[in-house]
Amino acid sequence: MxxxxxxxxxxxxxxxxxxxxxxxxxxxxxxxxxxxxxxxxxRSFITDEGYLFEIGGHVHFSEDATYLDAISNVFGKENIFFHERKAYVYMDSYFVDYPFQSNLEQVRDKRILDNKVDENLKVQNFHDWLNKTFGDKVCEIFMTPYNSKVWSHSLEDMSFEWIEKRVATPVERKTKSWGPNSQFFFPKxxxxxxxxxxxxxxxxxxxxxxxxxxxxxxxxxxxxxxxxxxxxxxxxxxxxxxxxxxxxxxxxxxxxxxxKFNSLYCLGLGIEGKAPKKIEDKSWIYFPGKAPFYRMTVLSNYSNNNTPNDHCYSLLLEMTSSNKEIDTIELENMALAYLEEEGFIENRESIQSKWSFQSKFAYPxxxxxxxxxxxxxxxxxxxxxxxxxxxxxxxxxxxxxxxxxxxxxxxxxxxx
Ligand SMILES: Cc1cc2nc3c(=O)[nH]c(=O)nc-3n(C[C@H](O)[C@H](O)[C@H](O)COP(=O)(O)OP(=O)(O)OC[C@H]3O[C@@H](n4cnc5c(N)ncnc54)[C@H](O)[C@@H]3O)c2cc1C
The missing domain is CATH 3.50.50.60 (FAD/NAD(P)-binding domain)
Structure with missing residues (x-):
């Protein structure tokens, strides 16, 4: 041929x-x-119980008119729900608005008051860039633990020239509306x-x-x-x-x-009952702390068709690893225990549907x-x-x- x-x-x-x-x-x-x-x-997956999950929380946004026109042309705007991003950082029992670095007044950890930038630091890698841009305590409390979790890779081995539009800098204090995905869309x-x-x-x-x-x-x-x-x-x-x-x-x-690349393990949960009040309007939440996942998406908030009916909700958890074998049973148990402890699910018996997916290639x-x-x-x-x-x-x-x-x-x- x-x-x-x-x-x-x-x-x-x-x-x-x-x-x-x-x-x-x-x-x-x-x-x-x-x-x-x-x-x-x-791509998306639908469980036997009728819950929709994806390989990590996927939302659509773009500044490229050609791309948006192509979607209108082929898929149709009428088939889309438009959303304002409602993203947060969860500091183990309280929320800080995303981006974290623009909302430091919400951080309850007293260390934040001593945040200092080392003006003499010569920036050679992503780790240095974070410290020089945000200061030592912002890094200690959020930037370092969060980025280490997402990347599952040494921040010292990462460059920093890719950062524009991916990480909000402190001067960009538009708080809730920062970034290209402050509004996004998702198929109905x-x-x-x-x-x-x-x-x-x-x-x-x-x-x-x-x-x-x-x-x-x-x-x-x-x-x-x-x-x-x-x-x-x-x-x-x-x-x-x-x-x-x-x-x-x-x-x-x-x-x-x-x-180098990292790998992804996603866990989707379809849960009986109304979503807890604290996440009822949220899009996604970042977890720098002890949760085994770095992000949780409340997928049921993107479309009512992502769940089988209106008396349930769905959560999608993302966990990365550095290409090594992971113990998914242990991770799942840790994740469920955390969700219960922090009140994101009432108990494990309320889980109607469970879905998981491993992708060898997640983040280049x-x-x-x-x-x-x-x-x-x-x-x-x-x-x-x-x-x-x-x-x-x-x-x-x-x-x-x-x-x-x-x-x-x-x-x-x-x-x-
Ligand atoms: C956790 C996570 C969250 C994300 N969130 C978002 C988001 O919110 N918004 C956003 O815009 N993007 C998001 N992305 C990025 C999005 O997934 C990618 O932009 C997109 O899927 C990349 O498209 P691609 O065609 O380059 O590669 P892929 O989607 O990887 O497609 C490559 C294709 O090649 C096929 N293939 C592989 N090997 C072979 C082979 N040997 N022979 C034939 N076929 C092969 C695969 O099956 C696949 O279909 C996210 C990605 C991840 C991992």
């Missing part, structure tokens, strides 16, 4: 490419997808998957080969081999799978030791050596008309949201 433009992966990035190719009547393309459906990390029905399924439908299901995993790439002959014995010749290739996998498929002998970590690795790999791929884009294809956390990834695919398709 031969195609002009071959795309690996039907997540937002691959679908962005397919959407633009379709718009341009550039019909000579094919998308290969390992799973039986589209959406990648941005079917969760985030509904958006990506509508793109897959628009592109044409015949253009996406599901249950088809790429296993090797012959660079010299420009051929891809799949696990179901397809051999596909391409002119241009867009890879959206994790770059370190592409390096393996193509048997490239290039250093990629600084392309902006390590100090990342860019050097990326430059060398991309230089080599360029020689073979291969581009690697998307959250783990481009391996850039700062450009790793759905809109970024969709637009990377879209822009690739403009040029082929």
């Amino acid at each position: 031969k195609v002009k433009n071959l795309i690996i992966g039907a997540g937002p990035c691959g679908l962005g490419a397919g959407y633009k190719l379709k718009e341009n009547n550039n019909d000579d393309f094919l998308i290969l997808e390992r799973e039986s459906c589209a959406g990648g990390l941005s 029905k079917g969760g985030t998957s509904a958006i990506w399924n509508s793109f897959a439908k628009y592109i044409g299901e015949e253009k996406i080969k599901y249950n088809t995993s790429v296993i090797s790439i012959d660079l010299e002959n420009k051929q891809v081999t799949t696990d179901n014995n397809l051999i596909i010749e391409f002119e241009n290739l867009l890879n959206t799978t994790p770059l370190i996998n592409l390096v393996k498929y193509a048997n490239l002998k290039i250093d990629h030791q600084d392309l 970590i902006p390590t100090l050596g990342r860019n050097e690795n990326l430059e060398e790999i991309n230089r080599t791929l360029d020689k073979y008309s291969i581009k690697s884009k998307g959250r783990f294809g481009a391996w850039k956390y700062e450009l790793g949201n759905q809109d970024h990834c969709f637009m990377q695919g879209y822009n690739w398709a403009k040029d082929v």
Whole structure:
């Protein structure tokens, strides 16, 4: 088989490419997808009991008009609920408005009064950047424990040039409305998957080969081999799978030791009864303290269709690890004990539905050596008309949201 433009992966990035190719009547393309459906990390799952969960709390927001127009065009604004973000930080028994650093007057820990910035600190990594930007006590109380939990990686091994728009600095004191996701939208029905399924439908299901995993790439002959014995010749290739996998498929002998990532364990809970008052209007909550999870989303607040009826609510917990085996039973027990102790659930008997998911690839970590690795790999791929884009294809956390990834695919398709 031969195609002009071959795309690996039907997540937002691959679908962005397919959407633009379709718009341009550039019909000579094919998308290969390992799973039986589209959406990648941005897909949704519905339990037998009728609760909807996702691979981490996914919300939609973007400053990119092309992306928003594409969603209106393919999915329709009428199928969306718009929300004001109601995000908080939970300091083990009380809430601080998000962003934490803009609401220090709400922090009850007395250490905050001695917060000091070391003006002489020479910033060399993310850890230094946090200390220099926010001060020692803000870091001790929130920034360091929270970021260590999310990244599951040494903050000293992380760079800081990716931070713009990802971390509010103290001068940005717009309090509740800081950041690109201060307003967001979520599908009325079917969760985030509904958006990506509508793109897959628009592109044409015949253009996406599901249950088809790429296993090797012959660079010299420009051929891809799949696990179901397809051999596909391409002119241009867009890879959206994790770059370190592409390096393996193509048997490239290039250093990629600084392309580090963490893994995710999500636990979704469908709970009988009304949500406790303290979370009845909240979108999501960050947990720097002893909770085993770093974030909890009150998914039932995004759409009434995320639960089977109005007499229940749903919580989605996110936990990361540094690519090692984790004891999910222990984590689940710790999480449930914490939720009970802090009154987020009345008791374990009220849990009607439980869902869990492990994703090997969750956050591409902006390590100090990342860019050097990326430059060398991309230089080599360029020689073979291969581009690697998307959250783990481009391996850039700062450009790793759905809109970024969709637009990377879209822009690739403009040029082929
Ligand atoms: C915890 C968490 C929370 C997030 N929250 C948000 C949010 O609130 N808002 C937001 O905009 N973004 C969010 N994101 C980011 C969002 O998930 C990504 O932007 C998006 O899914 C990336 O799209 P992609 O196409 O680049 O990659 P992916 O979604 O990873 O898609 C890649 C596709 O390639 C397929 N594939 C992999 N290997 C192969 C192979 N060998 N052969 C064939 N196919 C293969 C996969 O099955 C997958 O479908 C979040 C991510 C995480 C992890």
